Amino acid sequence: MFAAENGLKGDPRLQAISKAIRVVPHFPKPGIMFQDITTLLLDHKAFKDTVDIFVDRYRDMGISVVAGVEARGFMFGPSVALAIGAKFVPLRKPRKLPGEVISEEYVLEYGTDCLEMHVGAVQPGERALVIDDLVATGGTLSAAIRLLERMEAEVVECACVIGVPEVKGQCRLNGKPLYILVEPRQIDNRC
């Protein structure tokens, strides 16, 4: 669900967050309008508002785990985790995490990729939140959900700053709800 339709309609913070995100055409390849959140991170107020909106939503949900997807999920997840008193679990590309891990493969446009999590990072029954900067097809988030569920954690929700409209009609991943702050913009009107 989009934040604007779920209690934050007309919230000026959402507009500022959307404006702070830069659109880079044809990156990484022609035809793709890349949603660049690094400009959001440069805007202290907008960045803080982003984190605050997530914190306000998840603070009282009994969430003990925030899982962030490498690497842009690392930029948002830890701050949310710290504010709600949860632990932060990084979900990483293969061979980055030392020690015992579990892996989950997922499908890309061409080929597959893999996401890993530490064994023992979450306990059965823990309530978890998955965070990433953007959701497109949902492939990465689905892999993240599967990793957590394999360790018998309960994924309460997936949270993304940006969500592609196609997901709107079916705001569920593996049956899990999805919470999105803003839609991607097509054209950067600040060019």
Place this chain on the structure above:
Amino acid sequence: MQNASLESVFYSQKNHISPPFLSPSSSDSLFSPSPERHRVSVATNSGKRSPLNRFNNYQPALHPLRCTVELKQQMATEEAAQIQDPRIAGISSSIRVIPDFPKPGIMFQDITTLLLDPKAFKDTIDLFVERYKGKDISVVAGIEARGFIFGPPIALAIGAKFVPMRKPNKLPETQKFPYKLVSCKEGNVIRVYIASREVISEKYSLEYGTDIMEMHVGAVQPGERALVVDDLIATGGTLCAAIKLLERVGVHVVESACVIELKELKGRERLVDKSLFVLISST
């Protein structure tokens, strides 16, 4: 002696003196340490339930548990002048060591277990924030990927922007179709340039081979004061590359901040005169 400055935030008593060194106007300001120098023995695991108990191959990370204050050469020879903040013990014991990762012989300092301990993680961030808040730092640069975990919470707390320092080809850049050409005539030669890139790169050496670090040029302005953050300093190569990138665009790097220092790899020396602050130093 004239260049020695010892700044410490790790006094157990509340009213510690805040070092002035981070203000733009101070040069080599001296901060006299308390004449009382005593070693404090710190308990390791207090026996409280730790998420680490669930991991195999767990070994306590670092002995002894000492914080490292910013030392110049003269002070390096002096023994344990530090008085340790009580939070350091919990942080240190939350870090696990994985032997032989990523290859045989390396004892890997794994901070993911620190992140599983909300109190230890919060204390880590607080210790950095207490040091850097109100010091006119407008940029926190974090090195991919573990610097992305510590940097943003610090940036948010001190009112700075966060700038990711990334592996190659990750930072998006406008492709400029068609290419924007700039021409200038020098004598009989016309030189044509493609308009300048949005991303700058710095090559640095690894144990075997080299790597490249990148930054968005427009993320920072000349004259801004910056902090560089990473989870750990080993040889110092990565930190040096990050500092170079920022300095190339006119940013003043006030200090580098890491959770862990691997002293035997002499990263501090590689940084030469660049300031380094760490919470935990392993010998």
